Amino acid sequence: MQSRRSFVTQLAATAAASTFAAPFIRASSTSSAPNAKPGPVIGSGAHTYECVHDWLVPPAGLVWGDTHGLCQDREGFIYVAHTVHASSKRPEAVVVFDPAGRFVRAFGAEFRAGAHGLDIRTEAGTELLYHCDTARSRVVKTSLTGDVLWTHGYPDEDPAYAGAPINFVPTNVAFAPNGDFFVGDGYGSHHMLKFSARGEFLREISTPGQNDGEINNPHGQWVDTRGPEPVLIIADRGNRRLQTFSLDGQHLRTIKDESRLRMPCNFDIRGDLIVCPDLDSQVCLLDRNYAVVAQLGDGLAGNGPVGSRRKQTRAEFTPGQFICPHDAIFLQNGDILVAEWLPIGRLTLLRKV
Numbered sequence: 001m002q003s004r005r006s007f008v009t010q011l012a013a014t015a016a017a018s019t020f021a022a023p024f025i026r027a028s029s030t031s032s033a034p035n036a037k038p039g040p041v042i043g044s045g046a047h048t049y050e051c052v053h054d055w056l057v058p059p060a061g062l063v064w065g066d067t068h069g070l071c072q073d074r075e076g077f078i079y080v081a082h083t084v085h086a087s088s089k090r091p092e093a094v095v096v097f098d099p100a101g102r103f104v105r106a107f108g109a110e111f112r113a114g115a116h117g118l119d120i121r122t123e124a125g126t127e128l129l130y131h132c133d134t135a136r137s138r139v140v141k142t143s144l145t146g147d148v149l150w151t152h153g154y155p156d157e158d159p160a161y162a163g164a165p166i167n168f169v170p171t172n173v174a175f176a177p178n179g180d181f182f183v184g185d186g187y188g189s190h191h192m193l194k195f196s197a198r199g200e201f202l203r204e205i206s207t208p209g210q211n212d213g214e215i216n217n218p219h220g221q222w223v224d225t226r227g228p229e230p231v232l233i234i235a236d237r238g239n240r241r242l243q244t245f246s247l248d249g250q251h252l253r254t255i256k257d258e259s260r261l262r263m264p265c266n267f268d269i270r271g272d273l274i275v276c277p278d279l280d281s282q283v284c285l286l287d288r289n290y291a292v293v294a295q296l297g298d299g300l301a302g303n304g305p306v307g308s309r310r311k312q313t314r315a316e317f318t319p320g321q322f323i324c325p326h327d328a329i330f331l332q333n334g335d336i337l338v339a340e341w342l343p344i345g346r347l348t349l350l351r352k353v
Contacts, residue, residue, distance in 0.1 A: 040320035041353060047285055047294035048353040049336065051320050055349035056080060056337075058095055059103045063088035064345025069118030069172075070327045070337055073127050073144060077104060078337065081115035081131065082345055094118070094131075094146065099332070101349070107146035111135075117172035117220070117266075118327075123179070123197075130173040130181070139170050139183055141199075150199055155183075157201035160191055172266060174221040176247055177230055184218035184234070192218050192234060194249070205232065205249040210239055213251035220266025220327075222274075223247070226288065233290070235264040237279065242290055253290075260284065260292040263306060270330035277325035280306050283338055283350070296336075296350065297322040310342055322348070 039051040056078070058064055065083030072078050076099035084093050092106035093115035108115065114135025120127055128149065131140045141150040156162050171186030179197025182205060190208035192215060195201055206215045216238030224231045224244075231252065232245045241256040242264055255261070262280035269275075273293075274286040281299035284292050299321030303309045309316075309323055317323065324341040331337055336350035 042297050042320050042350070043294055047296070049296065049350035050353055051297060052349040052351060053317070053319065054314070054346060055101055056095075056097050056347035057103075058345075059090075059106065061088070062090040062092060062095065062106060065113075066326070066341050066343060067339040067345035067347055068116045068326055068341065069132075070329045070339050071118050071120040071129070072329060072331060072337075073120055074122075076332055077144075078331070079118055079120070079129065079144075080339065080347060081108075081111065081118040082339075083115055084112040085344065094129075105145075108142075111140075117170070119173045119175070121175045132170040132172055132183075134169050134171065134187055137168050137170070137188070139173060152183075152195075152199060155193055155201055158191070158193060158204060160189070160204065160207070171218070172220040174223050174232065176223050177225060180247070182221055182223070182232060184221050186217050186219040186237070190216055190218060190238070192221065192232075192245075194247075203249060205245055206234065206243070206251075212254045213243070213245075215239065215243065219264075222267035222269065224269060224274075226269070233267055233274075235266055235276070237263050237265060240264075244290070255290045257292060260295060261286075262300075265325065266327050268329040270334070273330075275328045275330055275336055277328040277338060279324050279326065279341065281322050281324070283322060283325050283328055283336070297325075297348075299323060307341075314344065314346075317346070 042051050043049050063085035065085045067082045069081030078097045080095045091109035091112050093111035094108035095106045096104045098104050114133040116134045117132035119130045129142050138153040142148050154168050167188035169187035170183050172184050174182045181195050183193045185191045192205040194203050215236045218234050219237040220235040222233050234243045236243050243254050244252040265277045267274050276284045281303045283296040285294040287293050325338050326341040327339045334352050338348040340346045
């Protein structure tokens, strides 16, 4: 199978970046999404959802590449980061939809081929986006319309990177309550780095390996603030487990359940639940103790080894099953939106029943 990294590298080599700016459009959230067709019902009990595949579709001329990153702003607008398909006539890698699923605008041609992690936070009252660009190996902070405000590339401030150059390919960002943030070098050399609110390198949180407190492909992370002290959760995907740390890097727990939590990618939290997209054909819901309470759309039996069915056509996808979930978020109304690592992209709405 073609590796995750080689696919991004190939696409980066073949894609040409250009610039496109679309006007900001404020849209109503009251009408139905144009493509909200009924779908199969998955899950059970309190975790039952209608599965609406391809709920978000790109505008004419823009063709999904791998749909990688998701976030939603306080006004309900949804942001999708994708790599842009080689056949696309438009280059924008960040596509914005209103809360009803209608296209609003697009930007970010410079992220074409490398758009991966996408996170949002408020700084001095203004919401900003943090992009992890795997093609250019950098973290970029922008406005909600794409104006670049800060960029950080190779972290040579970190002694682990300061000597002989090693790979650095950041995959996701997570935010601490005091403004510090964490960058996972998920596709590079597998370190977890901590930066100050001003973007200054502070320390390493974890280093590569397989033992407790060590990580392999830290693909996504999140700061869980629901307890007495904030906790950093890391999707230690290469080791097929979760790990938790204090915000200064003390290892707290290792959570491993290969039969139900196989290749965790990232997190989002709403109340008592964590949604965790799992590259191995499912979306998991976790409780406050990080135990799996639901496996949604599990397509493991039909999909075989991870990534082996990525190149199917849409007609070949099995309704109600996932292939390679890469990111997932709770929407403001409690529904779940899932982005999959597929060359033709797929955005699935899990509508709470």
